[in-house]
Amino acid sequence: xxxxxxxxxxxxxxxxxxxxxxxxxxxxxxxxxxxxxxWGIGSxxxxxLAQLVHGGLLPSATTWSLPIVIAVCAAFSIVRARQTRRVLxxxxxxxREFFNVLWLTLGLAFVVDVAVFNIFPGLASAAIWSVxxxxxxxxxxxxxxxxxxxAGVLVIVSLVVANFASPGIAGYVLGAGMLVGYAGFGAxxxxxxx
Amino acid sequence: MDELLLSKVRLxxxxxxxxxxxxxxxxxxxxxxxxxxxxGAHLSKLVDAAYVEEEKSFANRRPLSRYxxxxxxxxxxxxxxxxxxxxxxxxx
Numbered sequence: 001x002x003x004x005x006x007x008x009x010x011x012x013x014x015x016x017x018x019x020x021x022x023x024x025x026x027x028x029x030x031x032x033x034x035x036x037x038x039w040g041i042g043s044x045x046x047x048x049l050a051q052l053v054h055g056g057l058l059p060s061a062t063t064w065s066l067p068i069v070i071a072v073c074a075a076f077s078i079v080r081a082r083q084t085r086r087v088l089x090x091x092x093x094x095x096r097e098f099f100n101v102l103w104l105t106l107g108l109a110f111v112v113d114v115a116v117f118n119i120f121p122g123l124a125s126a127a128i129w130s131v132x133x134x135x136x137x138x139x140x141x142x143x144x145x146x147x148x149x150x151a152g153v154l155v156i157v158s159l160v161v162a163n164f165a166s167p168g169i170a171g172y173v174l175g176a177g178m179l180v181g182y183a184g185f186g187a188x189x190x191x192x193x194x
Numbered sequence: 195m196d197e198l199l200l201s202k203v204r205l206x207x208x209x210x211x212x213x214x215x216x217x218x219x220x221x222x223x224x225x226x227x228x229x230x231x232x233x234g235a236h237l238s239k240l241v242d243a244a245y246v247e248e249e250k251s252f253a254n255r256r257p258l259s260r261y262x263x264x265x266x267x268x269x270x271x272x273x274x275x276x277x278x279x280x281x282x283x284x285x286x
Contacts, residue, residue, distance in 0.1 A: 006200060008285035011278045014205055018275060021209040021225075091215045 032084070032099070035077055036186025039106065042073040043133070044178040047126040051171025054122065070110075094143065101139050105132040123162070126174050130159050133182045147192075151185035195281075196274040198243055203228055203236045208245065208271045211263040216249065219259040237261060245270055 006014065046066055052058040081099075109132035113125045120128055137152030158177020162170040199205045206226045211217055217225075223233045240246040245267030249260045263271075 006195065006278070006281065008282055011281045014202060015275070015278050015282070017202065017206055018209045021206060022212065024225075092213055093215050094213070096215045 032080075032102075033186040033189030034080060035102070036189065037183050038073050038076050038186075040133070040178050040181070040183025040186060042069050043126075043129045044175040044183065045069055047129070047171050047178060048175040050122070050126065051169075051175070054171070055168060098140060098143075102136050105135045108132065123167075123170055123174070126171060127159060127162070130155050130162075130174055130177055133178060134159070137181065137185060147185055147188050151181045151188075154184075155181035195277045196270050198239060198245065199270060199274040201236065203232065204240055205271075205274070207233070207236060207240060207261075208263060208267055211246065211261060212268070212271065214262070216260040216262045219261070222261065240267065243267075 046069060049058065049062060049066065053060050053063060109129050112120055112128045117125060134152050134155040137148045137155060141149030141152050155177045158173050158181065162173040162177075165173050199208065203226065207222060210222055210225055219230075219233070219237070222237075223230055226233065228236075237246065237248070241248050241261075243266075244264055246261050247264050249262075251258050251260070
């Protein structure tokens with residue numbers, strides 16, 4: 001390849017261009033507010049329903065809706081992820097890392113719910129979801145998203161409050177944390193995007 | 195110095211791709227403010243040198259070409275930038 005060697009001025013020019021591009025390439029970490037809304041509402045629904053059934057306010061037959069809710073949330077996430085991947089003009093490495101954390105934590109919480117329910121029975125399995133959601137939110141918060149920091153703290157607070165609340169309302173407290181913290185964060189991201 | 199990256203457009207392409215998983219052709223052309231033909235020619239060279247990976251698909255019935263940096267491209271960029279910096283140090 002015949003190319004003219006660079007002089008100092010050209011090298012300076014090239015480096016300035018590189019620095020400018022790298023400075024501009026920073027992108028917001030989270031552009032998937034809809035996932036948070038769907039999973040936040042889904043997990044809150046499951047937790048509150050379990051509390052209502054446990055308290056005798058609803059018949060246990062209503063739990064048939066739980067696998068359907070999980071299936072709907074999972075199906076939405078898969079379809080949306082494939083759709084987004086196809087049309088996204090840019091996807092950052094940070095975003096990919098963030099989605100890996102999201103799928104890993106929620107996937108592990110799902111496995112715990114389905115396969116470790118003897119060790120984490122009842123409210124404990126709901127609390128596992130709160131822990132997973134808090135990890136995702138605080139991870140995003142660590143990268144400078146103030147709303148995620150606040151939402152993560154809200155989910156943690158709901159966990160602590162649920163721990164000290166009477167067993168009759170602990171599920172509602174966890175559900176509120178999921179709804180306000182997780183789904184609320186997603187809604188705020190969607191509003192900020194628009 | 196890496197001869198392939200002595201071109202400002204190709205160096206710009208690699209710098210654009212550095213922090214991203216994938217970037218679409220149209221987005222690269224917009225960011226670098228170069229014509230489609232010019233960018234296409236430079237991208238072909240980067241793809242041939244295995245500095246950049248190309249993926250062709252369809253989105254909303256329109257063809258979509260996306261690009262991402264390979265490990266080889268990342269290493270070449272790092273060493274090229276280091277050499278540019280050392281050239282400036284020597285001459286200053």
